[in-house]
Amino acid sequence: QVQLQESGPGLVKPSQTLSLTCTVSGDSITRSHYYWTWIRQPPGKGLEWIGNINYSGTTHYNPSLKSRVTTSVDASKNQFSLKLSSVTAADTAVYYCARTTISFDYWGQGTLVAVSS
Amino acid sequence: DIQMTQSPVSLSASVGDRVTITCRASQSISSYLNWYQQKPGTAPKLLIYSTSNLQSGVPSRFSGSGSGTDFSLTISSLQPEDFATYHCQQSYSHPATFGGGTKVEIK
Numbered sequence: 001q002v003q004l005q006e007s008g009p010g011l012v013k014p015s016q017t018l019s020l021t022c023t024v025s026g027d028s029i030t031r032s033h034y035y036w037t038w039i040r041q042p043p044g045k046g047l048e049w050i051g052n053i054n055y056s057g058t059t060h061y062n063p064s065l066k067s068r069v070t071t072s073v074d075a076s077k078n079q080f081s082l083k084l085s086s087v088t089a090a091d092t093a094v095y096y097c098a099r100t101t102i103s104f105d106y107w108g109q110g111t112l113v114a115v116s117s
Numbered sequence: 118d119i120q121m122t123q124s125p126v127s128l129s130a131s132v133g134d135r136v137t138i139t140c141r142a143s144q145s146i147s148s149y150l151n152w153y154q155q156k157p158g159t160a161p162k163l164l165i166y167s168t169s170n171l172q173s174g175v176p177s178r179f180s181g182s183g184s185g186t187d188f189s190l191t192i193s194s195l196q197p198e199d200f201a202t203y204h205c206q207q208s209y210s211h212p213a214t215f216g217g218g219t220k221v222e223i224k
Contacts, residue, residue, distance in 0.1 A: 037213075047161065047204055049213040062212040063118070096160055102167055102208055103151040107160040 002026040004097050004108035012091075012115050018084040022097030022108055029078045030055045035100040036080045038071065040093040041110075048093075052100055053080055087115045119143050119207050123216035129224040136192045138219045140205035145185045149209035152181055152190045155218075156201045164203075165190065195221070 008020035022036065029036060038050040051061035053071040061069045070083040084091060092115045098104035120143035130136050140150065148168040153161035163172045165181040168188060178193045192199055200223055205216040 046217045047206075047215040049215070051212075060211045064212075102149070103163055103172075103206070104153070104161070105163050105166070105172065107162070110160050 002099060002106045004099065004106055006095060006097050006108045006111040008111060008113070010112060010114065012087055012113060013117050014088055014115055015086055018082070018087050018091060018095075018113055018115075020082045020095055020097075020111065020113070021079050022081070024078045024080075024099070027099065027106075029073060029080060030075050032056075033101065035060075036071075036073070037098045037100045037104060038082045039096045039098060039104070040091075041096070042090075042093040050082065050084075050095075089115050091115050118212055119146060119210060119214050121205055121207055121214050121216040123203075123205055123219050125219060126217065127220040127222060129222045130195050131224045132195055132197060134195045134224075136195050136199075136221060138190045138203055138205075138221075140183075140188045140190070140216050142186045142188075142207055142209075146207045146209035148184055149207055150181070150183065150188045151206045151208060152179075153204045153206065154199075154201045155204060161204060192221075 003025045005023045012018045035052040035054045037052040053059045068085045073080045094110040094112050096110045097108045099106040122141045150168045152165040155161040169181045180191050202218045202220045204218050
């Protein structure tokens with residue numbers, strides 16, 4: 001059974017960098033036909049696609065966040081990561097990681113990250 | 118970016134009702150349309166991919182149809198466990214975009 005689990009700080013100060021890691025089990029992050037995606041959902045609002053990455057390091061980012069987003073893969077740990085710089089209160093959200101083919105077929109449980117001083 | 122518009126924003130229905138949710142794309146997305154179910158405090162769950170393909174383990178009362186810009190999700194006979202928020206999502210082009218969601222509530 002494929003499982004994804006997000007981890008990282010639940011509180012980040014304004015202007016700092018949000019860092020999250022997604023650990024994948026039950027599948028290999030090196031499979032060539034998958035992308036690995038980050039999605040967020042502000043409290044009470046809809047879903048926003050942040051970006052994705054594949055094993056070879058090809059990335060796609062949402063233009064609205066592109067200047068602040070970096071993703072990476074650590075195949076040795078079967079993990080991928082997200083960094084979002086210069087955060088503000090508007091970045092407060094539940095952050096999800098997901099496996100991606102033509103759709104997001106497996107999701108992590110999500111982790112709430114609040115931006116506050 | 119491709120804008121996805123869902124309607125209605127919310128609906129009230131009874132167990133056993135037939136429910137249809139619609140999703141419209143701002144440009145043609147062929148059949149690259151997926152549907153997700155989300156219950157409070159949990160991650161979205163994939164129901165249907167590529168317009169009409171039922172994800173493994175999803176009950177057959179769920180179905181999807183459409184093409185181009187207009188799509189729909191139908192629940193043939195609403196069950197208690199179906200009360201949730203439903204999201205459509207286009208995978209035609211980056212950035213992937215979602216509809217605003219449709220909340221299905223108990224009448």
